[in-house]
Amino acid sequence: MEYINNYIEANKDRFLNELFDFIRIPSVSAKPENKQDMYAAAEFLKNKLLEAGVDFAEVNETAGHPVVYAEKMIDPKLPTVMVYGHYDVQPAEPLELWHSKPFEPEVRDGKIWARGADDDKGQLYMQVKAFELMNKTGNLACNIKFMVEGEEEVGSMNLGDYCKANKVKLKSDVIVVSDTTIIANDTPSITTGLRGLSYVQVEVTGPNRDLHSGLYGGAIVNPANALAKMIAKLHDDNYKITIPGFYDDVVEISREERDLMALAPFNLENYKKSLDIDAVKGETGYLPKEHTGIRPCLDVNGMWSGYTGEGAKTILPSKAFAKISMRLVPNQDPEIISRLISEYLTKIAPEGVRVKVEYLHGGNAYVSPVDIAAYKAAEFAMEKTFGKQPIPVRSGGSIPIIALFEKELEVKSILMGFGLESDAIHSPNENYPLFNFYKGIETIPYFFNKFSKTAFV
């Protein structure tokens, strides 16, 4: 399929410039001040899909940020692939740690550096350009739909309703998502599992105002100390989560499957070195890849209380806060988990403080089978372009909406991502290698061709 590489070669600079324009729109879904940028990003995408040749494209309002929908139906007898992605990005803070500005993309050392370079503007745009390639060269082998949301980074709160309300429009035979990683550029892989998520915010209130720490210190319960104590009690010394009932719904993975997982390459020394840590520690009895792949976990994502400026301020703070996320495995329910942690924190809070736990968002874990036509087509495509059979792996991350697609739209998703762990998504200096961007565009058409022939067999 020489036309693939020819088309990429002839258009590669334009592809990149368009992605840069997309990235320059600071579509941070978490921030109210970026509301207009969300619309700008959605409109940008709609226009690029129209230029690429969809039958129609629209920006659909939701209760939150809009969904971009587009489709090209070439033949009702052919299978239909729906591409899902998201045009929103994580906040860029802390800004001072970036080596170049997060919303002014630039190429250095063969990589695109910017917030969204990988997650998910870079990966989504591979899908848009692969569609353009297939369409403009007359090689589109399946019907195609695009559903691109603007709330993935804040929990896809409105996409469930959108799916429920548009079941006919969204009918497809598989959903393809490029929002995950491969093990390495010489070790392709396909993500077959995602963890679920339950994200809460904890507020601990002590006295009704910040107090002088000398006049009151020692006599009353300090909410910052109390919160620290409560957080400390969420794990035991074996890094097992102590919330009663937390593990009740966890299905243990068989020894056999764990042995298979262990075949994926992992170098502990390199891992520690890349993070500059002297030891890895996780739930006793599991390996690092198992900690993120098959076990739930609990992490403080943010924590704040009292005076955080320069120098010393001697106050006993009135309030202390923490943002806590729990990554879940299949069969754990995010709302039940949020209730369990809320009850537990309330129970262990010391006398003298009050606790409020707010459930911010969550989603179920997902596991995709490896014996269906769509997985086989993805495996075929990657083997063609990488020269090696991809390894199925379970990722520690979450795309909460994937489990919901299965429930609401009754269709499986294939997580054919092209990112690398070193892309620093959600961190300062997010990046995406040009190799991976173009490799994705090259690979996707093989998937469509294969799936077109095998979906209904």
Place this chain on the structure above:
Amino acid sequence: MEYINNYIEANKDRFLNELFDFIRIPSVSAKPENKQDMYAAAEFLKNKLLEAGVDFAEVNETAGHPVVYAEKMIDPKLPTVMVYGHYDVQPAEPLELWHSKPFEPEVRDGKIWARGADDDKGQLYMQVKAFELMNKTGNLACNIKFMVEGEEEVGSMNLGDYCKANKVKLKSDVIVVSDTTIIANDTPSITTGLRGLSYVQVEVTGPNRDLHSGLYGGAIVNPANALAKMIAKLHDDNYKITIPGFYDDVVEISREERDLMALAPFNLENYKKSLDIDAVKGETGYLPKEHTGIRPCLDVNGMWSGYTGEGAKTILPSKAFAKISMRLVPNQDPEIISRLISEYLTKIAPEGVRVKVEYLHGGNAYVSPVDIAAYKAAEFAMEKTFGKQPIPVRSGGSIPIIALFEKELEVKSILMGFGLESDAIHSPNENYPLFNFYKGIETIPYFFNKFSKTAFV
């Protein structure tokens, strides 16, 4: 001494307006951006002292914020009183909790509302106006010196050197400080004890960058969770501090003295109500007033890590910080204490994170005797103007420099403050009742008169 009330009555509006001008200068010593305001406040004070009639006044440079020095020597045979105070104030944050702007003083409900209204601009300015009153009416009975620093709220780092370098200039028979509280306006008191302070900042570092909490969560040690666990380990369930050696130098107070302290009025229900807390908790075996008066304590003053903005950001933070202050009692050494906490935190830090503890500042505790002429003169003065003998009390706060005065200048300090606990110093909506401001100006001349006659007897 009718001239006292007559002079106050004739000048009360001017006194207040001048204080307001003083307060309007945002002399926040902790903030580098307020450096010029520190000089403006020092110059303001110098000029007001000159107007009040000192022989000379000067703004003396130090390695940090300047010291204002002034004196009026009327007769070398008379005793010399040195007034110590500070023109710097605490940061005003969090600004959104103030009902009026912190640096735009206003009078509501008979109180001055502003940062520094009490601590210490309001209280210091009573001393300045009492001097004016004594001097302009021809009733100054002692020599007087003023030493007013700009670094009290950040640990008086340079006043020790200033005292050492100016021992002759600063020679006096007693130091008078108005920077403390009375129990209530119908229950006058004099502070005879102050706690010491050891203030540290803790930095816990995990991975070299903020990480995606899904891709890494569960496999590596989260520095925010680690910090919480470390803070939790600083107290046991009886609110006793667990740092090895922390209590080694604490001198236990006799049952007899504790029984005397218990005579000071204290209403637990009102105390809880005023703070809106349902329980008070402190070191087992001691009463609330003892917790702040005679026992050391440890409090988180500030704590921060990861994402603290709106909404949910799924990161595993690279770093976590806490500001921790320990209030000390007589015989505890702040630098030894800072070393003990540093060693302990380093020891209990889990594998996988690194800990750095920085000693920000500290000072020794102080206890003043109640049988010396200066204390008796203060007792006499307050009895005259309040109509009741003041109670000697031990405050939980710290004025680290007071212990240093005794060491370097070999002179005792009398803590004749007029504030109320409800003045919310160091908090939003700091205030100072007009009653207390004018009562202070009225009381101070009685002290000077009495001390003039009794100091050398």
